[in-house]
Amino acid sequence: MNAIGIQIGWIIFMPILVIIMGLLYLGAARKITARVHNRYGPPIYQNIIDVIKLFSKKRATNHGVMFSLGPIMAFSGLLISLMFIPIGNKALLSFNGDIIVLLYLLVIAPLGMALGVGEGANPMGTIGIARALTLMLGYEVVLVISALSVMLYTGSASFMKIIEAQSGGVGHWFLWPLFLSALAMDMALQGVLGEKPFDQPIAPHEIASGPMVEFGGKYLGLLQLYHAVAIVVETGIMVNLFLGGGTLFWWFVKSFTVFFIALLINAVMPRFRIGQAFKFFWTYPAAISLLGLILVAILK
Amino acid sequence: MAKEKAPKGIKGWAQGRSLWMLHFCTGCGAIEMPPTMTSRYDMERFGITPMATPRQADLLLITGYLTVKTLKRVVRSYEQMPDPKYVIGFGSCTVNGGMYWDSYNTIKRLDLYIPVDLYIAGCMPRPEAIIDSFTELIKGIKEGRFDGWIRYRENIEFYKRNQAMVMDIRKWSLDTELAERIWNEVQEERKKRFERATVPHVYELAERIPEGLPK
Ligand code: SF4
Numbered sequence: 424m425n426a427i428g429i430q431i432g433w434i435i436f437m438p439i440l441v442i443i444m445g446l447l448y449l450g451a452a453r454k455i456t457a458r459v460h461n462r463y464g465p466p467i468y469q470n471i472i473d474v475i476k477l478f479s480k481k482r483a484t485n486h487g488v489m490f491s492l493g494p495i496m497a498f499s500g501l502l503i504s505l506m507f508i509p510i511g512n513k514a515l516l517s518f519n520g521d522i523i524v525l526l527y528l529l530v531i532a533p534l535g536m537a538l539g540v541g542e543g544a545n546p547m548g549t550i551g552i553a554r555a556l557t558l559m560l561g562y563e564v565v566l567v568i569s570a571l572s573v574m575l576y577t578g579s580a581s582f583m584k585i586i587e588a589q590s591g592g593v594g595h596w597f598l599w600p601l602f603l604s605a606l607a608m609d610m611a612l613q614g615v616l617g618e619k620p621f622d623q624p625i626a627p628h629e630i631a632s633g634p635m636v637e638f639g640g641k642y643l644g645l646l647q648l649y650h651a652v653a654i655v656v657e658t659g660i661m662v663n664l665f666l667g668g669g670t671l672f673w674w675f676v677k678s679f680t681v682f683f684i685a686l687l688i689n690a691v692m693p694r695f696r697i698g699q700a701f702k703f704f705w706t707y708p709a710a711i712s713l714l715g716l717i718l719v720a721i722l723k
Numbered sequence: 724m725a726k727e728k729a730p731k732g733i734k735g736w737a738q739g740r741s742l743w744m745l746h747f748c749t750g751c752g753a754i755e756m757p758p759t760m761t762s763r764y765d766m767e768r769f770g771i772t773p774m775a776t777p778r779q780a781d782l783l784l785i786t787g788y789l790t791v792k793t794l795k796r797v798v799r800s801y802e803q804m805p806d807p808k809y810v811i812g813f814g815s816c817t818v819n820g821g822m823y824w825d826s827y828n829t830i831k832r833l834d835l836y837i838p839v840d841l842y843i844a845g846c847m848p849r850p851e852a853i854i855d856s857f858t859e860l861i862k863g864i865k866e867g868r869f870d871g872w873i874r875y876r877e878n879i880e881f882y883k884r885n886q887a888m889v890m891d892i893r894k895w896s897l898d899t900e901l902a903e904r905i906w907n908e909v910q911e912e913r914k915k916r917f918e919r920a921t922v923p924h925v926y927e928l929a930e931r932i933p934e935g936l937p938k
Contacts, residue, residue, distance in 0.1 A: 465770050
């Protein structure tokens with residue numbers, strides 16, 4: 424009975440923690456980008472202020488039922504996938520095969536967005552969603568092949584088992600034996616996170632922030648929360664598969680490090696065209712991850 | 724119905740510290756925005772970032788002279804922004820016409836058409852002046868001093884009338900019924916006042932002395 428109570432407590436507490444951490448990540452991202460650009464930058468809690476402001480807006484344009492359901496669907500899809508990611512050695516839902524479930528669940532969020540944006544009927548939004556789905560087609564392949572090589576290496580498709588296999592210090596991380604897969608996944612992660620050079624879906628100067636174009640007020644607030652959680656979930660995959668999980672503190676340190684690398688690339692890069700981005704994903708990262716998979720299969 | 728008030732307390736604070744702006748680059752003033760945004764003056768310190776669409780924006784910057792044609796787009800963008808929203812008129816051209824005071828196709832006083840919260844004087848204002856106005860705006864929002872969108876809603880007839888003097892508002896308003904009615908009234912009035920039916924709208928505006936601005 425007590426164990427169930429604690430579990431439920433974690434299920435409620437974890438999303439709140441992740442939302443706050445995610446918003447701080449975003450704030451830190453703005454600060455770091457500003458420092459790279461030789462600016463002073465906003466305070467690190469700026470994104471929390473933004474969210475408070477957005478939710479306190481009185482009016483927001485609504486285009487229909489699906490328009491308001493879209494962001495909710497995206498956000499809740501993401502919260503469910505959060506349950507499958509062990510954060511700080513604490514898996515809320517864990518069973519053999521949860522990596523595969525997670526990879527499927529990650530697709531719900533963009534589809535939810537697509538439904539909401541479709542009802543908004545803004546051409547910019549439609550272009551943004553088309554680009555997001557195309558980009559997804561690009562990076563998913565790399566992501567899945569890299570995850571597959573880890574699964575093959577440990578002979579298990581459960582996050583907890585994989586983290587256990589890496590326990591015992593830095594030397595045991597899968598980053599070293601599976602270096603090629605880790606490298607490919609980090610490249611794919613740049614696209615998953617939507618950082619430059621892969622920020623085609625929300626290119627603000629080109630298509631007026633893409634899918635978000637029609638959303639304002641509390642809908643935009645929800646999308647901000649969505650973005651915050653998404654960063655933690657997406658970097659979390661990398662942390663759990665290759666960097667050996669860790670306690671709550673170290674988990675967030677590792678996840679922020681992964682995000683930090685993506686940020687530095689983001690701060691100095693221009694943007695690919697969508698065709699170039701797609702081509703990039705299906706050549707170098709895909710080749711590297713395939714090579715990694717073959718090496719694992721042969722040497723194992 | 725209780726009178727709507729500008730946000731105060733934590734809402735006002737959050738609103739002031741996170742202004743997302745839509746800079747409507749109409750006139751020459753827009754050239755002063757990049758230095759204000761980038762390393763030298765960095766307005767992101769105050770949480771002010773440029774946004775791409777009116778739906779996401781809180782602050783509308785009118786950077787310079789407005790032709791009648793552009794005014795349509797400005798009004799449309801302004802009406803699409805979610806409340807609370809603020810407007811800054813940027814440069815002498817928005818105050819009194821500036822060096823376009825006798826131009827046939829620009830409007831002279833911006834606050835006849837949309838409620839303006841702050842003006843920045845100067846032709847063109849330096850980034851220091853812009854930063855100064857932003858800090859003033861932030862301070863005012865925290866104290867709940869600026870309430871342009873409430874004024875706009877309460878005096879909608881006044882603003883729509885003025886807009887109808889210079890342009891066909893029927894296509895450019897969110898409230899189409901009201902726009903239709905006021906447009907027809909203005910046309911009637913115009914026929915009474917001028918025998919010749921084809922007096923250009925803006926000439927008429929130049930003669931017109933604004934009657935009592937709303938408080
Ligand atoms: S005030 Fe001066 S700088 Fe600004 S738009 Fe007018 S003429 Fe140009």
